[in-house]
Amino acid sequence: MTVHLVGAGPGDPDLLTVRALKLLEAADVVVHDRLVDPRILDLIAPWAEVIDVGKRPGGPTDAQDRIHDVLVGASRRADTVVRLKGGDPFVFGRGGEEAEALRRAGVQVAVVPGITSAIAGPAAAGIPVTMRGHASGFTVVTGHEDPVAGRHLDWDALARLGTTLIVLMGASRTAAIAERLLAGGMAPDTPVASIESATTSAQRTLRTTLSELDSQIINAPAVLVIGTVAGLDVMDEAGLGRLVADATVNEPSPH
Ligand SMILES: C[S@@+](CC[C@H](N)C(=O)[O-])C[C@H]1O[C@@H](n2cnc3c(N)ncnc32)[C@H](O)[C@@H]1O
Known part of the structure; x- marks a missing residue:
């Protein structure tokens, strides 16, 4: 049927x-x-x-x-x-x-249709994928293909887009992703957030910058958010839109 x-x-x-x-x-x-x-x-x-x-x-x-x-x-x-x-x-x-x-x-x-982790993951960490003054669009790509050897995604173009970049299936390829985006001209201090197991009891958010991304160990499943919005936690009780200090780790949060 x-x-x-x-x-x-x-x-x-x-x-x-x-x-x-x-x-x-x-x-x-x-x-x-x-x-x-x-x-x-x-x-x-x-x-x-x-x-x-x-x-x-x-x-x-x-x-x-x-x-x-x-x-x-x-x-x-x-x-x-x-x-x-x-x-x-x-x-x-x-x-x-x-x-x-x-x-x-x-x-x-x-x-x-279901709520995709590409948006729900960032949201669970207080990250809006678009936000006035930060990003007027977002792009969702797979990190499954090796960004250095792969031929299907134009990482130079992605580095220049200026929109929030969201990578699914990229937890084990962070070094190659960072290498390709830096080579494409993305700023080394671009904020990056990785949200593991979003909306489950195992949820964990790691914050860093593009140049430091390769030193983080990220557990799959995880959504990577790359762009200035990745430095925000708009649901943080300390203040709306507060910029999160670089390279911090947030344990599972109630939101
Ligand atoms: C094969 S893709 C499927 C994506 C799915 N169809 C979606 O819309 O969310 C699997 C990837 O989705 C992401 N993912 C799915 N669920 C997740 C979750 N709860 N937390 C973080 N990432 C998740 C991870 O990047 C994972 O490697």
């Missing part, structure tokens, strides 16, 4: 959409990724079949094809199938490929 590509948001179940919650409570089959928070899996109806297709680093390269097969198979035996993905299904979630594969197999597809 229909496969619903559903965004689970960044982690906190309160950040699910109403439609996502309704579908989780009604689904016959839920096929989920590794990054979906256990508190969200707890919302699935007890009778539903739950399939974990989370790819592990170094896992088989045909994993995506096997996920397509699992989804097509589920759609043949169940009325309501939920394909649950962290954040938004169409932001680095391979949701587009899955939608195409399902349509090719003659399966109906519906999409339920």
Whole structure:
């Protein structure tokens, strides 16, 4: 029948959409990724079949094809199938490929957008991705591709854009990211914030500058925010818009 590509948001179940919650409570089959928070899996109806297709680093390269097969198979035996993905299904979630594969197999597809970690991560640390006087736009890129060896992203252009740069999947590539942006002309004192496990009990924010970024150890999953807004914590009780001192570490905060 229909496969619903559903965004689970960044982690906190309160950040699910109403439609996502309704579908989780009604689904016959839920096929989920590794990054979906256990508190969200707890919302699935007890009778539903739950399939974990989370790819592990170094896992088989045909994993995506096997996920397509699992989804097509589920759609043949169940009325309501939920394909649950962290954040938004169409932001680095391979949701587009899955939608195409399902349509090719003659399966109906519906999409339920989710709150992407690209915005919720910074927000959880008090960082607005745009702000008058700081950034009039933001750009979201993957850090998965090696910025030094890779050919797909123009890091020189990104260094010159002047908008907030948000990097997903970049926790293990901070040295290369910093190297490419500095080589592209971005100022060494540009603030950088890394928000790990945003909106979960493990949330942690690290603050530094571009030139010091390579000395930080960042635990995945993490969102990197690069630009002047990364020096702000607009929810800090000490004062709205206060510039955070460089190279500080903020432990999980209540907001
Ligand atoms: C495969 S991408 C999926 C992104 C997802 N579709 C989204 O919209 O948030 C996985 C990356 O998202 C980021 N991410 C997802 N959840 C996160 C969280 N709770 N805190 C920090 N980063 C997160 C990390 O950069 C992680 O490596």
